[in-house]
Amino acid sequence: MKTVLDLLEDSAGGSGIIHFLPDDPCPFAQLWAESTYVAGVIARLAGTSGAVGVLLTNSRAAVRAALGVWLSGNTLVSLPTRAPRQAAMAWQSLVSRMCGLDGVEVILAPGDLLDELTGSASTVIGQEALTGMAGVFRRERRRGRSRAVYVGEHQ
Numbered sequence: 696m697k698t699v700l701d702l703l704e705d706s707a708g709g710s711g712i713i714h715f716l717p718d719d720p721c722p723f724a725q726l727w728a729e730s731t732y733v734a735g736v737i738a739r740l741a742g743t744s745g746a747v748g749v750l751l752t753n754s755r756a757a758v759r760a761a762l763g764v765w766l767s768g769n770t771l772v773s774l775p776t777r778a779p780r781q782a783a784m785a786w787q788s789l790v791s792r793m794c795g796l797d798g799v800e801v802i803l804a805p806g807d808l809l810d811e812l813t814g815s816a817s818t819v820i821g822q823e824a825l826t827g828m829a830g831v832f833r834r835e836r837r838r839g840r841s842r843a844v845y846v847g848e849h850q
């Protein structure tokens with residue numbers, strides 16, 4: 696039986712286009728390749744069998760981060776973005792509590808929220824910065840199962 700990751704990997708060979716707002720069309724194959732690279736970075740930072748927190752938005756960087764977490768073999772913990780009138784301390788407390796309960800040590804957040812998360816017990820990394828970090832990752836299939844393998848620094 697194929698997993699969701701297997702289906703996404705199969706789709707990466709196609710010609711599908713994803714449109715991010717305002718006007719950022721991206722071939723899925725390119726997004727998949729970028730996510731595979733990001734997975735190597737995440738594996739280096741968070742390991743391959745833990746939990747990684749992600750503040751999900753409708754951006755290309757957030758989708759790349761989410762796919763990268765899954766490809767790295769980690770569990771994605773969807774963390775809430777701050778509500779429009781929510782007090783910063785209340786939101787930070789909620790995020791910290793969720794991270795503590797789920798064992799999250801690394802948070803991937805949009806760049807504009809990094810300052811608000813600096814007091815967190817977790818390591819906070821900007822989603823946009825992930826593609827500039829070093830790391831090589833590949834998928835390995837054994838006995839019909841796909842798993843993440845971190846293979847070293849990017850050359």
